[in-house]
Amino acid sequence: MTRLDDSTLTSETLAPLPGSSSGRGRVLIIACGALAREILALRDINGWSHMDLTCLPAILHNHPEKIAAAAQEAIDKHRGDYGQIFMAYADCGTGGALQAVCDAEGVEMIAGPHCYSFFSGNAAFEAAGEVTSFFLTDFLARQFDTFVVKPLGLDRHPELAEMYFGNYEKLIYLAQTDDPALTAKAEAAAEALGLAFERRMTGYGDLAAALETLNSTAG
Template identity: 40%
Template sequence: MAVVACGAIAQPMAQSVARHGWSVDVHPLPPLLHNQPHRIASEVERLAGSLAERYDRVVVGYADCGTYGALDEVCERLGLERLPGLHCYDLYAGADRMEELLDAEPGTYLLTDFLVRSFARTVEQELGLDRWPELRDEYFRHYTRVVWLAQSTDELELRELRTLAQAAAERIGLPLEVLHTGSVGLDAALGALVDG
């Protein structure tokens, strides 16, 4: 089986596959597609089509991810299953918990372990903040906090990531909160796809 994976969660998926001993190959697309979500569905379709020639089964390792149903249309047309939810945050924290979190404070900027590690590239460079730091207040004026959905369970790695998450929050001028989610939700969702 092949998984067309969002590049932002491909590594945790590969770790999940290894932990469970599933016969699954993870094929990531670039994580920066999230900065242009209108391209996700067509890129998934392209890669899934090429993988279908080599695998008995192909599934989609994306939630909706800002495609507003375009990814579901591709999945329906090609007979593919995808991960549940609106975005990867649902996979980590659970859809109900995410709804509560955002209802309690709509101005919540979310980070995952991937985004913490790649913040300089995926956020600062992509938004141009490395070149025009004065845009920070414009981009983040309606945000009130950063919530890091921490997936790692390794203490040493968590300490390193916390330092990076704190630095990211400071760069955009918001307080940091940490919510330990682990990767149980992603494991379960991927397991459901593997089981078919």
């Protein structure tokens, strides 16, 4: 099984997955770096050796206005080497800009507003309407300091937590894996933000379904 450390997940590009060389019979997944572990796990479990992966930096979630342009650049770079490209992103705060790029390029992408939604299942997430809840995934539980604490300056000014999170009531950890260490990290994050804690085991949610559909239509 391919393993990645957290520094790799935030790098600009991950090398294609091990397997045969690129070609018209292969599929390229362009993904958010925050989904790399999950995509690799699904690939390994299902033996999808015809799928390669390249990732945009996960930190772009803090700058969603840059995602569409980065995705376009990745499509342009790899278009000639693959028979099919799939965008493993939801809208992720781009305001439809990423969907517009994908539509123009004939590239499919994951349905939904963000990863919290498709991990939960888009229909279930919309029905729940939990606007006063702050969500973590496995990735964000692991990288809470890097993607939440430091960018918001909470390491230097913890008193700002009330300003940023005062309207939230609960932190919901959407767990992709049953990992007690990550659960402890997520619970500590809730405590640091002064929020109630809830853990929900979602597994891979609609990400798994999207990749299964991609596999069935590839080639």
